[in-house]
Amino acid sequence: MTQFKELGLKEDILKGIKDLGYEEAFPIQEAVIPVLLTGRDVVGQAHTGSGKTAAFALAMLEKIQPKNGIQGLIIAPTRELAVQITEEIKKFGKYTKIRVATIYGGQGMGIQLDALDRGVEIVVATPGRLIDHLKRGSIELRDVTHIVLDEADTMLDMGFIDDIQFILDLAPEDRVMSLYSATMPTEILRLSEEYLNNPKQFLLDADDLSGDGIDQSFLVIKDRDKFKYLIDFIKPIKRQCIVFCSTKYRTRDVAKFLHQEKFNAVAIEGDMSQHRREQSMGKFRSGKADILVATDVASRGIDVPRVELVINYDVPNQELTYFHRIGRTARAGAEGRAITFVSYSSVGDWNLIKRQIKAPLRDLNQEMGIQISIPDPLKRQMPSRRYGGQSRSNYSRGGRSGGYGGSNRGGDSRDDRGGRKRYSDKDSKNSYGGRSRW
Ligand code: AMP
Numbered sequence: 001m002t003q004f005k006e007l008g009l010k011e012d013i014l015k016g017i018k019d020l021g022y023e024e025a026f027p028i029q030e031a032v033i034p035v036l037l038t039g040r041d042v043v044g045q046a047h048t049g050s051g052k053t054a055a056f057a058l059a060m061l062e063k064i065q066p067k068n069g070i071q072g073l074i075i076a077p078t079r080e081l082a083v084q085i086t087e088e089i090k091k092f093g094k095y096t097k098i099r100v101a102t103i104y105g106g107q108g109m110g111i112q113l114d115a116l117d118r119g120v121e122i123v124v125a126t127p128g129r130l131i132d133h134l135k136r137g138s139i140e141l142r143d144v145t146h147i148v149l150d151e152a153d154t155m156l157d158m159g160f161i162d163d164i165q166f167i168l169d170l171a172p173e174d175r176v177m178s179l180y181s182a183t184m185p186t187e188i189l190r191l192s193e194e195y196l197n198n199p200k201q202f203l204l205d206a207d208d209l210s211g212d213g214i215d216q217s218f219l220v221i222k223d224r225d226k227f228k229y230l231i232d233f234i235k236p237i238k239r240q241c242i243v244f245c246s247t248k249y250r251t252r253d254v255a256k257f258l259h260q261e262k263f264n265a266v267a268i269e270g271d272m273s274q275h276r277r278e279q280s281m282g283k284f285r286s287g288k289a290d291i292l293v294a295t296d297v298a299s300r301g302i303d304v305p306r307v308e309l310v311i312n313y314d315v316p317n318q319e320l321t322y323f324h325r326i327g328r329t330a331r332a333g334a335e336g337r338a339i340t341f342v343s344y345s346s347v348g349d350w351n352l353i354k355r356q357i358k359a360p361l362r363d364l365n366q367e368m369g370i371q372i373s374i375p376d377p378l379k380r381q382m383p384s385r386r387y388g389g390q391s392r393s394n395y396s397r398g399g400r401s402g403g404y405g406g407s408n409r410g411g412d413s414r415d416d417r418g419g420r421k422r423y424s425d426k427d428s429k430n431s432y433g434g435r436s437r438w
Contacts, residue, residue: 002024002025002030003024003025004017004022004024004025004029004058007025007029007030007033007034007037007058008033008034008037008062009033009058009062010062010096012095012096013058013061013062013092013093013095013096015094015095016091016092016093016094016095016096017054017058017092019091019094020091020092022054025051026050026051026054026055027050027051028044028046028050028051028052028055028202029051029054029055029058031044031055031202032044032052032055032056032059032178032202033055033058033059035200036055036056036059036060036146036176036178037059037062037063039176040176040198040199040200041176041177041178041196041197041198041199041200042177042178042179042199042200042201042202043178043179043180043181043184043192043196043199043200043201043202044178044179044180044181044201044202045180045181045182045183045184045201045202046180046181046182046202047182047323047324047327048151048324048327049327052150052180053084053085053088053150054088054092056074056148056150056178056180057074057085057088057089057092057093058092059146060072060074060089060122060146060148061089061092061093061096061098063145063146063176064098064121064122064145064146065121066096066097066098066099066121067097067119067121068121068143069121069140069142069143070120070121070122070123070139070140070141070143070144071121071122071143071144071145071146072121072122072123072144072145072146072147072148073122073123073125073141073144073146073147073148073167073171074122074123074124074125074147074148074150075125075126075127075130075147075148075149075150075155075164075167076124076125076126076150076151077126077127077150077151077154077155077158077160078126078154079102079104079105079106079107079126079274079277079278080268080277080281081150081151082102082103082104082124082125082126083102083104083278083281085124085150086100086101086102086124089122089124098121098122099118099119099120099121099122100120100121100122100123100124101115101116101120101122101123101124102124102125103123103124103125103126103129103130103133103139104125104126104129105126105128105129105132105274106273106274106277107274109132112129112133112138113138116133116138116139123139127155127160127163127164127167128160128163130167131163131166131167134167134170141167141170141171141172142172143172144171144172144175145172145174145175145176146175146176146177147168147171147175147176147177147178148177148178148179148180149164149177149178149179149180149181149191150180151180151181151182152179152180152181152188152191152192153181153182153183153184153185153188154182156185156187156188161187161191164191165191165195168195177195177196177197177199178196178199179191179192179196179199182320182323182324183320211323211326211327211338211357211359212359213335213336214326214327214329214336214337214338214359215335215336215337215338215362216326216337216338216339216340216357216359216360216361216362217337217338217339217340217361217362217363217364217367218339218340218341218342218350218354218361218362218363218364219339219340219341219342219364219365219368219370220342220343220344220347220365220370220372220374221341221342221343221370221372222343222344223343223344223345226313226341226343227254227257229341230243230254230258230311230313230341231261233309233311233339234263234290234291234309234311237290237308237309238308239290239306239307239308240284240287240289240290240291240292240304240306240307240308240309241290241291241292241307241308241309241310241311242291242292242293242294242304242307242309242310242311242325242328242329243258243265243291243292243293243294243310243311243313244294244295244296244310244311244312244313244314244316244325245293245294245295245313245314246295246313246314246315246316246317247295247314248269248270248271248295250313250314251267251268251269251293251294251295252267252269254267254293254313255267255293258291258293263290263291264288264289264290264291265289265290265291265292265293266279266280266281266283266284266289266291266292266293267280267292267293267294268280268281268292268293268294268295269294269295270295280292284304285304287306292304293313296316296321296324296325304328307328307329307336308329308335308336308337309329309336309337309338309339310325310326310328310329310336310337310338310339311338311339311340311341312325312326312338312339312340312341313341314341314343314346315340315341315342315343315346315349315350315353316353317349318353319352319353319356322340322353322356322357323356325338326338339364344372344374347374
């Protein structure tokens, strides 16, 4: 167990961490913070939930001086993530004099210009608006010594790579930089080769895609029955729930239905104004709303620890999205469940995702005795075993039956790694696994 004070952090930062009740450093923090503090660049394959924000933010706070201009720059793909990072930094830095500004599109320039005028040492920004400020001269990067690219693969998906290169080309060459990405596609590796200097790499073990620590299940139903089942699953929840939909229209419809049924739900999707998105996220984060209905992009990176259930109302369009979505539950060592609704036409897509799931996966059709009658052309996509009703043990969790609504995870023994992943240090082939939580 590594204490934060062993990582070489100052007293005023340790005090902020103590206020948050963090008792020990998470593996990624233990691995990354000392490296960044020595001034070496880092590439970390990390998901939200791993504690990466604290890893880069604490190292940055340690090195930055008050009143010396903008020294820290964090680039994140979405406004929501940028706001969340800022909030965390403010908490960690509560006893320092470091000031942070969030720079993102959709908010009036005036507020941001005022904050910048008052002086800040750290800027957390989305790429587009940051470029606007760079072009008008309201942000200059000449004093920047620490740069973070968070969720680099999402930025790639969102088409921000050119923007990021534009920004990095304006930053001083002598800087400490770290890049975090849940996946490492070639473009990201290329970016890191070009802009990072001999980075130390921390890669997740291959078993990361297991959704370890999350009780995962699926239910094959007709599309038109989804809403009925949604209500059944969310009625008993005691904490919060996120419902993921594949389109904005769907998101709106589901949120509308939930309102009609008197659920305390908010929605977040790309077409909503920035103000309304912030309102929704604010309500959900503060616990004023129990249910968040969302599309993928709008909610990437969102960390709300009280989420006990994620429902994939629609099958995600790719495997990684599935793991990102379910990663919204079981945060910071809490327990969580994820249920995927598979409409008949999505069985093929779901089978592709299923192959990547290494953890036990419960078949709710079998457990709940729900028959399915798939039209013939679609049947060909179905694995015969699952619908034979014979092989339940392959899909159920250790004899557990029933309990679909409650948050009880029955006989599941969340392993002793507390849901955190194992990191291997690519340089030395060491694995940071000596402790039980890995
Ligand atoms: P992140 O991966 O940065 O989104 O962090 C995931 C969650 O873990 C956040 O809610 C953090 O507040 C929480 N967290 C991060 N580090 C620690 C720690 N060392 N101890 C307890 N909670 C932590």
